[in-house]
Amino acid sequence: MISSVPMEMEETEKISSTTGKWRTVFDPKEAGWLFTQDLLHSNRDSKSLFLSLDIRKDKKEQDQALVTFYQRDNVKWTSPLMCTLQGDVAAGSGVDRHVISTVIFKLISGLHINLGTAITQIFEGERDHLIPSVSDELLDNNMFTIAGRMIGHSFLHCGPSFPGLSPAIIHILFGGSLETCPVTLRDCPDLDIRDVLKMLDGDAELTECDSIHQLCLSWDLPAPNATNRKWLYGKLLLHAVIERTTCQIDQFQKGLKETGLWPLLIHRRDVIPILFPRESEAQVTPQMILDCITWPSSVTVIFDSYKVVGHRDKSDVTDVCRVSDYLKAFIENASSAELKSLIKFWIGWELPTTEMKVEIVDSRFPTAVTCFEKLRLPRHYTAYKAFHQDLCACISTSYSGFGCV
Structure with a gap:
């Protein structure tokens, strides 16, 4: 199952093993963070990879651009990454995250x-x-x-993981035996x-024996027959889930290895x-977000994008508290999908x-400075309904670029 390791991957393992702190x-x-930072640092002088998306084009052209980027062979995926969004003025690390x-x-x-x-x-089948x-x-x-390269590359840059992969596939992917494979009926799509x-x-008596x-x-x-049915059930299930996808798993493993993650894994x-979480564990909850928020100070008020002007009077403090409460209410009542869109609008991805x-x-409207992980909310809202409507309109643009309303 495990294919031969290219020379550059052997060198990657040597570099990673010299630092070693990630092992202990x-x-x-x-x-994972220590390993990826060591890996990226050791390749910081390599020729940069440039990934560009033109958000003015349709989905088909955008998706083809992503596939074209990741289908290239003989690429050093641990090289520095620079991303751009054509048709959008945004720049910086927020674009990379997006x-x-x-x-x-x-x-x-x-x-x-x-x-x-x-x-x-x-990938096909049901959740998890x-x-x-x-x-x-x-x-x-x-x-x-290509899928292996995408997932490994995202992990290298602290991006989203790939949730919902079958435990049986994960077992085989990382060298597990067929005899101990935890395959279940739900793994058959x-x-x-x-x-x-x-x-x-x-x-029960067998019916519809023709099928x-x-x-x-x-x-x-x-x-x-009566004596082999349980054995046959196991053989058919294993073939349906694992044996028919052996070549796919080999390719998937190859793509992961090329990103340099294999020694860590x-x-x-x-x-x-962490790389392949259960989908239920990958859900974003309100408390996860609330625990990460740095709320505005009650001392100063921001009047534009660059200056802190004056001290807040009583009305300023009231505005800050009211709009902050609106955001808290939105987070506490939003669906998981809405929370992911909010985070993506806010910082560039769903984590x-x-x-x-x-x-x-x-x-006038909510905006975000993704490079600095800031969400900027207008102070003029006096009703939650208007706040909710505008925020939903803004975060719905998170998958098409930045700055859209």
């Missing part, structure tokens, strides 16, 4: 590329049981290698195959759940950071 720290998040977040969002939601369907899903698609066209176009497997499971016989024949397995297996700042300003 207790917290896996800290281990673009990396968009890459993972597209991988999760589906890519608009010319591969036979309107939206290309590289996603497996690689069995599409030969995706395999022939190395889309699973094909509902017709799942129905056949359900008939084999248990001790069972046909599936067994197509996969070179014997017809079912092999030596610190407690980092793997909360430790110091998400709020400022109350004189302006």
Whole structure:
């Protein structure tokens, strides 16, 4: 399953192993951060990678630009990354976060590329049981290698993880054996195959044997009987989920390795759940955001983008408290999807950071300075309904760029 390691990856492992602190720290998040920072620092003088998105173009052209960037071979993915948004005035680290977040969002939601369907899903199945698609066209176009590069590259730059991958796929991806693979019926995305497997499971009399016989024949397995049905159930399930996706998993593993993460993931297996979290664990909760917010001071008031002018009088303090309460109410009552859009609008991607700042300003609409992780809210709101309406309109633009209302 594990393919040969390119020479540059062997060098990466040597560099990473010399620092070594990531091997011994207790917290896996800290281990991952230390490893990636060492890796990026050791490659800081390499030729930069430039990833540009033109937000004036349609989804198909934008998605194709992302695929084109990640389908290149012989690329040093640990090189410095510079992202730009054509058609938008934004610049800086906020743009980098926005673009990396968009890459993972597209991988999760589906890519608009010319591969036979309107939206290309590289992984398929139900929540927390996603497996690689069995599409030969995706395999022939190395889309699973591209997916591995995307996920590894995002992790390198502290971006979003890829949630919902089946534990069975993760097990095989990192060298687990078929005999101990934790595959379940929910890992099978094909509902017709799942129905056949359900008939084999248990001790009830077999019905509709034609469909069972046909599936067994197509996969070179014997017809079912009273003595082999449980064995046959396991063989069919393993084939449906793992054996049919072996080449896809190999490609996926290759893409991950090329980003230089493999030494970390092999030596610190407690980092793997951070790279591939359960989707339920990847949900953003109101408290996660509230715990990260730096609320505005009661001493000064911001009147424009660059100056702090004067001291607040009683009305200023009232405005700050009122609008801050509106934001708190919005966060406490928003859906997970709305919270992710808010964070992406605020800092550039859906992961909360430790110091998400709020400022109350004189302006017409909510704005964000993603490079400095600041959300700027107008002080003129006197009703929550108007505040909610404008904030929802603004955060809905988070996947198309910056500065849109």
